[in-house]
Amino acid sequence: MAEARPCSIADALAIVGEKYSLLVLREVFFGVRRFEAMVRNIGAPRDILAARLRRLVEAGVLEKVAYSRRPLRHEYRPTAAGLELQGVLHLLRQWGDRHLTGTPPVVFDHACGAPLEAVVTCASCGRPVEPGSQTAHFQVEGWGMGGRRPADETAEAQSSPSQAVLG
Amino acid sequence: MAEARPCSIADALAIVGEKYSLLVLREVFFGVRRFEAMVRNIGAPRDILAARLRRLVEAGVLEKVAYSRRPLRHEYRPTAAGLELQGVLHLLRQWGDRHLTGTPPVVFDHACGAPLEAVVTCASCGRPVEPGSQTAHFQVEGWGMGGRRPADETAEAQSSPSQAVLG
Numbered sequence A, B: 001m002a003e004a005r006p007c008s009i010a011d012a013l014a015i016v017g018e019k020y021s022l023l024v025l026r027e028v029f030f031g032v033r034r035f036e037a038m039v040r041n042i043g044a045p046r047d048i049l050a051a052r053l054r055r056l057v058e059a060g061v062l063e064k065v066a067y068s069r070r071p072l073r074h075e076y077r078p079t080a081a082g083l084e085l086q087g088v089l090h091l092l093r094q095w096g097d098r099h100l101t102g103t104p105p106v107v108f109d110h111a112c113g114a115p116l117e118a119v120v121t122c123a124s125c126g127r128p129v130e131p132g133s134q135t136a137h138f139q140v141e142g143w144g145m146g147g148r149r150p151a152d153e154t155a156e157a158q159s160s161p162s163q164a165v166l167g
Helices: A008-016 A021-029 A035-042 A046-058 A086-100 B007-014 B021-029 B035-042 B047-056 B086-099
Strands: A062-068 A074-077 A106-110 A119-122 A136-139 A163-165 B062-070 B073-078 B106-110 B118-122 B134-138 B163-165
Touching: A008 A021, A008 B021, A021 A035, A021 A046, A021 A074, A021 A086, A035 A046, A035 A074, A035 B118, A046 A062, A046 A074, A046 B007, A046 B047, A086 A119, A086 B007, A086 B118, A119 B163, A136 B086, B007 B021, B007 B035, B007 B047, B021 B035, B021 B047, B021 B073, B021 B086, B035 B047, B035 B163, B086 B118, B106 B134
Parallel strands: none
Antiparallel strands: A062 A074, A106 B134, A119 B118, A136 A163, A136 B106, B062 B073, B134 B163
């Protein structure tokens, strides 16, 4: 297999993109931090969930903390890096609410008192980040918008600009 | 396996949470819309990528459009529902940039001219959605913050409020 596009999304998904990983984070954010309750609420096989938890702890997304010494019992708490992923879950939840689910199973209020509708905005101007409002600058030599350069057989790859507006 | 928590995140991940699915969206947003180029840029097995594309088309995230009739050739374009997922990719990219990747492989400018830092804000008050600023209201009878009620063996499940602030 040839080398894939260098990409922080792919790197992030290698940590949190496995099946059940983001659902583990959902439970942790809901305050469910013990293995048995996670198994029950997520509906995942125990061995797979245990592997996901190990991976998330190794990657610094969760912290495994003993809450009892005799018998020894652990719970999982989100790290600061883990908490940063709350936004991803809000966006996926809203997308599911809009396009897939009948009645939203969970709704949120924001601290301001309004029903929470999470929007992705630009930290600088405060306006929404919408299709057509973003220009990508590709930093890795040889990898442009269309993929690897110098190009091979496709017209797409032949014109692989290192800068372009996202559609 | 017992019934899992009713959840729009889980529903969304059933569509876009399989390995490679979000990388397909990344390529489509970069303007890479043909199968061969996606295989090359994602580094995914052809049969798996073909299955992911079918699923994304069935779910209404991508549209499969013929761009040539003789020979018959197709490309994949994002639907409006697909474009809504750009924010998820920005957040994952930034998280990877911050925590995993050395030099960001791609950086973005926003239309306002500033380097793009995407933040999740409340549509009503415009302030960031941060840990501790969100109250969840659980809508499905029997499923609260801690999981299913009436509770079983764990203390967590025994107190499963239908409303709580997200940590």
